[in-house]
Every structure is written in structure tokens, then in C-alpha cells.
Amino acid sequence: MATTPVLPRLGVRGAARWVWRQLTSMRVALMLLMLLAVVAVPGSMLPQRPQNPAAVARYLNDNPGLGQWLDRFGFFDVYSSVWFSAVYLLLFTSLVGCILPRLLAHARAWRARPPRAPRRFDRFEVHDGLLTDAEPEAVLAAARDTLAAHHRFRVDVGDEPATARSPGARTVAAERGYLRETGNILFHLALLGLLIAVATGQLLHYRGQALVIQGHGFANTPAAYDTFEAGSAVDPTSLVPFTLRLDRFTARFDRSGQPRFFEAGVTLTEPGGAPQARTIRVNRPLDAGGAHVYLAGNGYAPQLTVRDASGTVAFSGAVPFLPQDSSYRSRGVVKVPDVSTGDQIGLVGYLLPTAVIQGDSAYSAFPQPGNPMLVLQVWHGELGLDSGIPQNVYQLDTARMTQATESDGSPATVVLALGDTVELPDGLGTLSFDALPRYVALDLRYDPALAWILGFAVTALVGLALSLFVPRRRVWLRVTSQDGRAAVTVAALARSEDVGLAGEVEAVLDAVKELGPWQVLDGPDRPASVRLSDAADATGGHA
Amino acid sequence: MNVAELSTVVVWGATTAYALAFGAFAVDLARRAEVSTARRTDHETPRAEPARRALAGVPAGSVADPSGGASSTTRPVDDDGPRAVDDEAQPEALGTDEPAPEYRPGRALGIAMSVMTLGLLLEAVGIVLRGVAAHRVPWANMYEFTVVGTFVAVLTFRLLTLRRDVRFLGTLVLGLSVVALGLGLTAFYTPAGGVEPALQSYWLVIHVTIAVIASGMFTVGVSASALQLAKAAWENGSPLLAHRRFNVLGQLPSVRALEGLAFRINAVGFVLWTFTVMAGAVWAEHAWSRFWGWDPKEVWSFIVWVVYAAYLHARTTRGWSPKAIAWFSIAGFAVLIFNFTAVNLLMHGKHSYSGLDLGK
């Protein structure tokens, strides 16, 4: 009967240890890194819900079958998906597992002394030597000074007692570059800190968007924002209740209509403080109540007055129109529910800041208000505002409305320039275009973790540079006496590619040469002029 | 002709100079190939070199393995320090492992170097003129980025040649630069002009300057990696490289030396890239009201960063061959180029400053 091979039983703890060892191995860390690169890709190929929900909806509409599956697996919010999170969390677990033992080892090495001089120097790729008349003690002092003072080595001077096989010697053992490992550990820990800081910011942040018309203002409460979103640890009543008013808005464009300069002049009143005049520009947010207020957009909000059929003012106010293109051709909707007699009124159409009328069509030639004109179509009936369902202010629900038409049946259009008052068709009343204030779209964001995030990022960068560019070197020197003179040999070893290693040996020997007459060393320790291939033989040869 | 047009003409001039220098470098390579071929008939074939090494006591497999050299018994540096042996200890040793080559730098190489330097001067003038014409730093759109990027690549190469003889890289670096400039001048070209408010920030100088320099570095690094792969394949007798013209590879530094060179340049590039992404995030915090939003450019810059991070890790992990490591470097560069071209031109994002409009 064939016996089935029996696997050694690991037990739960054994298995856990095995998994942990795998996870913290460099090989798995590397695989996770590559995996992270791969799983990041779909988020740039497919529309993402947090950035562009409308595009996701469109995609789902166009690709119903595939789209649903993709959605189920989180492909429209890749960077919060289970699989993306799993990869980076595993990567960071692996990182912690890698770095903690190294941190402990490095902490121990921090006070460690350079390792003693190895017996043979000729095994090292970089070694050299000379004979000098100088006193051995002077040689040792010169070497120590050179290494410790100028090249920042940790230096030990020691003795090798005479044995049967070799005469006694004085040695110098030196090591530098502990900062390399420090930098490496710093870099990895800073990445961990960065992750934690960003996650904390997610919990504690809030952001809101508000559209503010010239001469108007708002207070920093969730209700004052058009959209408001906060981390789960935020108490919405805890917002610092400052107020902000838009006093003026300056825009400049170049001759071809490209934007060149935007600035909002605002009055900021912080709780307990006096009102202060401030400015907000693109790239230069305003600090208010610990949050940043950004200038995210701008446009025009025509100031309109509608009188109904009885001549009573049914509507008076500024209505934001949304720019549709770089010439600020802007679309807007005016809803007039509060008529004293007759039907409710809805107006839909465009504002043209610098209108040019050509025959039947009109366009805007420039974004500035050179010749502002409104081109509107008129509806009447029931706006449906009382239905209780919230309505989009930029959309007219025409389900229970009729469009005013010309006698030939084509839609009636009212065109009016700034300052004009025109009759609305079908005897609905009159419309006046009184003024053209601007508005700004403000974006407000509060993230208390920002300073931490920046701090960890800078630490990571510094750590990275240290770990890549600080050379880690060991240099040894041995002085023996040879026919009454001092034979000095030096060897050096680096931890990675190190163009400057030979220079260290040279510097030490140069210092020795200053001490007195010298000559090249002859004998077993005499280095041949080292060639690359010889060097490889010398160290790789396991001699 | 106004200043902006003059700038373009001068950049065309620089491109022409680079193309000529490229030709001269190629002629020089061909001469190196002849020398190699001649020597090959005299001596043992250079491909027998691993065998020679093995006789000298080095396991053949470890000759090309950068971590193999450290496994000697005298190895006192920590276990995770994989490269105790350093073949760049003597810069002059970068030449070759072979006995003194009979190849001597000739006229072609001299011409190549001086025409290239002329091209560098012209390109510098072109960049300055562009800045004067636009009243800002001249690297705010794809055309300008290409011009400054190639300038940095060629300058990096020129500066490297001062410290060590890496002139064999010339053909690759200049070839890549000429192609990039040609594309820049024809496909990416945009007239000089001011920039929109989002770009009016000193971060334009910081973020983009470092991005350009990092890209230039990676270009030189990937050239070294490509040569490393080619040389290794040639040494192993790849039939693709059997033609005698490829004997020039025998003239190049050893596979290990090329690998080390690529590493040092890529390491500098990586630190600069880290800075680019961080500076981008700081700028995004000012300009777009969030420091990171997984915009396509951010995603792909992140992927570039991760791939080069993997490259650095692969290099410090034992068990990865120099060949595999070189492929990491090439993958990183491929993603970098994708990030600069496809992401700018084809994907919709906030980072659409290419100055071009391909249906965005």
C-alpha cells in the first residue's frame, strides 16, 4: 500500500510564523510593490466616482452588462476598493515587519565600534601600502586625524599582540556611513507615518462648496454650503463660524480670451474679530478658521426683476448662470413661482457677456462684459416647486409648463441688453436686466493633518537621499616594523557601488607621506596595481 | 522674425547638431566594432571571457552577478550589504575587463563631442529665448518640456564624460534626444504665450524643473541598462547580435560596470522623481484644493515611482540577476514615457497643460 507523504505539521503558530516570514521577505515586498503598480492602473482608465460621478453614470448607461460587473468589484472607486486597499495594507505590513528588526539591529549598531582589522588586506579590492621613516605612533595619529576629522569615520586604534606566526602590530579600524541605514529606516518609517497622517486627515477633514454673488456672503456652517462633505470623526456643529462676503471680483484675459488673472476681494469676519479685507486667488487660498478657502471658479449672475401681469414685482434677484465655454457664454434658469395672478413663469437661456448678433444667431466674442445680453425662452404653467422633491436650480422641469411661441409656432425668444426692460410674451408681464454682478465658486477645505503629511513627506525624502547617497565605508590600517622602519598597509571596503572608496585609502596614505621620507612597499603585502579582473579574483576567489 | 520664432529656429539648429553628433558617434561605434573584430581574430573571442574567469577561481555564474562578488569569506559588512566588491573603485577601470584595447578615440569621436557641445549651447539659447518671448520660465507645456528635458539628458551625459569615459553612451542618448526633439518640434509644438492663473506660481519653476531633470536622468540611466542587456546577450552568443558590427559591444565596460552606472544615475533620478511628485502634491494643495486626487497624471506618476522603487529593491535583494534588474529600469522608463505622452494627450485630467487639444 502506497503511503501518502505526510507534511510536517506546522500548527497554527507555526503556520502564522511561516506566513509572517514570507510576508516580511524582500521577495514578497517586491511582488507587492509591482502589484501596487498594476492595481493602480484601472483607476486611470475608467471614470471614478469620487472624481466624476456623472462620467461613471454615463459609462454604466453605455455598457450596462460589463459596467455592472465592474461596479460590483469596485472598479469605479479603485482607490477605496477592497483589493487596492488590501495590496497597500499588506505592503505596509510587510514594511513594518522588515523595518522593525532592522531598527533594533541598527540601534545596537549605533554604539558599536568598527570591526577589527582583518588579517589579510590583499583580499580587498582597494588596498595599498608604503614604508616610512615616521614613528608608528605618528602614523596612527595621522591616520586617525584624517579619518575622524575630515572624513567623519568612527575610529579605533588597537594592538595586535605578537604571536608565533606574526610579530605584533598597531592597527586602526574605522567605519563611517551609519547614516545610510538611519536614512533607510527613516524613509520607510516616514512612509508609514505618511499613510497614517493621510488616513487621519480623511477622518477629520471637511469640505464644502459655495457659490457667492458679489455683495453677498455666507457663514461657515454645513447648511450654508451647496455641497458639504465631512470625515466620520467630524462634528458638523463644531465648524468655526466665520463669515465671508464677496466685495469684488477682478478678472483679466489676454487678447485671445485666455484667462490670465482672477482675484476675489472678500471681507472675512472671524468669531470675536473685526472684519478684515482679504483677497483670494488661484494658487493663493485664504486661511479662515483653520481651513483654506480656494477660488475654484467664477461667472456672472444677472440681476433681474420680473413683474407679473398685474405689474407687481414677482421676482427680484441675481441668478447665477454657468459658463459653458471659454467665452463665458453662460446658461441659466430663472424660476418665478410667486406671481400674484396667472401662471408661474420659467425663463431658460443664455447670457452673452460680449454679444455679437449675426442675423438669427448670437454668440459671445469675449469673456468680459463688453456688451452683455440675455437671450431667453419663456415658459409658463406650474414649476413643480411645491412637490416636495428637491429641484436642480439649473434645470427647468417643463412637465406641466407650456412654452410661449411666436404667431408662426416657433419658440418666442426675448433678447435684452443690460438696462433693458422688455415685455414677456403671452401677456405674462415684464422682465428687466438691472445689473450684472459676478459670482465666485469657493471651495473650502479643512484638513488638520496637512502639516503632518508634509512633515512625513519631507522626512521620507531626506531619508531616501541619505540611504542612497551616504557612502558606508570601512578602512583599516596596520603598522608593523620592518627593518627599523614602519610598514603601513591600508585596505578599504564599501557596502555598495562607491566611486570614492579608493580616495579614502589615498587620503590616509597621503597624510602618512607628509610625515617623512617614504617608499613603496615591497613584499607579500605589496599590492599589485589593482586591475578590475584581479580585484574580482581577489575577493570572489574564496582564497 | 520675433523672439519666439527665433527660439524655434535655434532649437531646430540644436536638433540638427545633435543629429550630426549622433551620426559621428555612430561612426565611432563602427570603428570600435572594427577594432573588436580585428582583435577577435587575434585573440580568443571575447565571449570566452566567463570561462577565463572561471579558471581564475571565480564561479562563472557570479561574474555577472552583482551580489555574487560579496560572498567572499572576508565579508565583514552586514549581511544585507550585497555589494562589497566594487568595480568602479578606479574610475579608469570602467574601460573594459579586457587587456588594453587597441581602439583609440579617433576623429569621429572628437567631432561628435564638439558638435554635441555646440548643440547644447544652441539649445540653451533656444530655451532662454523662449523664456524671454513668453515672459515666464520656458517649461510649461509639452513642447517646452521636451526641449528642456533633452537638454538635461544631453547635459547630464556631457558632464558624465568629464568624470569618466562614457562616450559610448553617445549614440543612444543623442538618438533618443533627436527623436524626442523631432516629435516636440512637429507634434507637440505650441506657440509661446502666457499661462493660465493655475500655472502662475513659483511651483511651476520648482515642480517642473525637477521633473525635467529627473526625466533627463532616467533617459541616461535607461541607455546604460539597454547597453548592459545588449552586451550580456552578445557575450552569451545571442544569434541576434551575431553580426560583426555588434562586436563593438566587446569594447564597452563590463556588464557589471554598466549595471552599476545605470543604478547610480537611476538612483539620482528616483530621488528627484520623489521630489517631483511631492512638489506636485504641494502645488495641487494650493491650486486644486487637494494634495492628491488620483488624477491620471497623479496615478501614473505614482506608478513610475513604484516601478523605480521596485527597481531599487530588486537591486538590493539577492537572487535577482543583472538582466532582471535592467528590465526593471527599462519598465520604469517605459512608464515614464507613457506618463508624459499618452497621459498628457489621451487622458482627461486636471493636468492638461500640454497646450495641445486632442479632443479633451
Ligand code: HEM
Ligand atoms: C500630485 C500632483 C502632481 C503630480 C504627481 C504631477 C506630476 C507631474 C509630472 C510627472 C510632470 C512631468 C511631465 C509630464 O509627465 O507631463 C509634470 C509636469 C507638469 N506639471 Fe505636474 N504634477 C502634479 C501637480 C501639478 C499641479 C498642481 C500643476 C499646476 C497647477 C502642475 C503643472 C505641471 C506643468 C505645467 C507641467 C509641465 C508641462 C507638461 O509636461 O505638460 N502639476 N507634473
